[in-house]
Every structure is written in structure tokens, then in C-alpha cells.
Amino acid sequence: MTLPKQYVSRASTLQESLAAVAKLPWILAEAITRWGEIEVIVRKREKHRSQEQNKLQRKWCKEAAAQGDMTAEEYRGYCKLHFGVPILRRDSEAFREVYDRLIRPRDYAEKLELMMEPLDFQVTRLMTTAQKGEYLDAMWTHFTGLGFRLTDPNLKGMDPSQYKEAA
Incomplete structure (x- = not known):
């Protein structure tokens, strides 16, 4: 039987905390x-x-994908590798250790493939909201710097003709 590496209990209210504490002796x-x-x-x-x-x-x-020369999944893999991996390597010793051992030694094409479906190496799923915000900022800067037009998150629901232009 595989044992969990850790037991995790999350609480945001006193009631949830007390319920978690009730389980603590058994855990x-x-x-x-x-x-x-x-x-x-x-x-x-x-x-x-x-x-x-x-x-x-x-x-x-x-x-x-609609404006460039790759599929949406290829762009997703590219972004995970170029923007997400550096953020998580910087912020997580555990991620850095696994990435450096399993992924870093591989050639670039293999790294990109590992970031995409069907393997889909976890990157953004591990991020906090702050890290994901940093990641999205990096995506915005990269793509708009190439002249791509992306939906401005501040203009939710607006017509594409009203998208923010790259500075």
C-alpha cells in the first residue's frame, strides 16, 4: 500500500478548524x-x-493560435515551459528538485512535449493565485510584444474590436 506523504486539513472558519482538530488524534x-x-x-x-x-x-x-503558427495546446506547453517553470523553480524547492531531475536534462523538443497533453507535466496546477497572476502577466507581455491581440482581462465580455492594443 502506498502511504501519503502528508496529511492535509484546511479550514477557514472556527467550525471547520474544530472539525479538523477532532480528527487529529487518529491522524x-x-x-x-x-x-x-x-x-x-x-x-x-x-x-x-x-x-x-x-x-x-x-x-x-x-x-x-488564431494569430500565430502553433496550436493552442502548443502555445500552452510553450508558456508552461518558458514562464511557469521558472516561477515554480524559483518558489518551490520540491518542484525544482523534481523538474531538474526528470525534465531539465531532456532536449528542448522533449521538454515541450512533456508540458502538453497527454502527459501534461503539472506546472500551473501547482501555482498560487499570485504565481498564476505573474504567469499571466508574462504571457501578456510576450504575446502582445509579438503583436498578438489578446483579450484584455479588464474588458471582459467586450467585442474583439475593443481589445487593448499592445503598447
Whole structure:
């Protein structure tokens, strides 16, 4: 049987916290039985990327595909490799270790392929909302710098003729 690397409980209200604490004796006993020594950590939860951020990323990849020479999935893989990987390598020792061991030694074409479906190496799924915001900013800068027109997230629902022009 594969054991989990960690037990995680999230709470944002006192009631949720008390429910999590009620489970704690069993979790601690199970963890000590399985691993011997354990470490208990309480920290501020970092919220992960939002659905709106995901939708915007996908929309921009489709818009890039309509204007460029790659498919939306190829642009998604490109962005994950060029913008997402550096953010996560900078911010996560665990991500950096796995990426550097498994992906970094490969040639560029293989790295791009690993970022896309069907393998889809996790990058943006691991991001916080702040990291995903940084990622989207990098996408915006890159594509508009190439002359692509992307939907301005501040103009949700507006006609494409009203998109913000690249500066």
C-alpha cells in the first residue's frame, strides 16, 4: 500500500478548524505508527489559481493560435515551459528538485512535449493565485510584444474590436 506523504486539513472558519482538530488524534496515531517521528505544521494557506485565471490562460492560447503558427495546446506547453517553470523553480524547492531531475536534462523538443497533453507535466496546477497572476502577466507581455491581440482581462465580455492594443 502506498502511504501519503502528508496529511492535509484546511479550514477557514472556527467550525471547520474544530472539525479538523477532532480528527487529529487518529491522524497523529496513524502517522506515528507508519513513520515513527512526525512533524506538525500549522501555516497560512496559499490559495491556488482561480477558475477565472485558468479560463483567461486558455482563451489567450486560443487567441494566439488564431494569430500565430502553433496550436493552442502548443502555445500552452510553450508558456508552461518558458514562464511557469521558472516561477515554480524559483518558489518551490520540491518542484525544482523534481523538474531538474526528470525534465531539465531532456532536449528542448522533449521538454515541450512533456508540458502538453497527454502527459501534461503539472506546472500551473501547482501555482498560487499570485504565481498564476505573474504567469499571466508574462504571457501578456510576450504575446502582445509579438503583436498578438489578446483579450484584455479588464474588458471582459467586450467585442474583439475593443481589445487593448499592445503598447
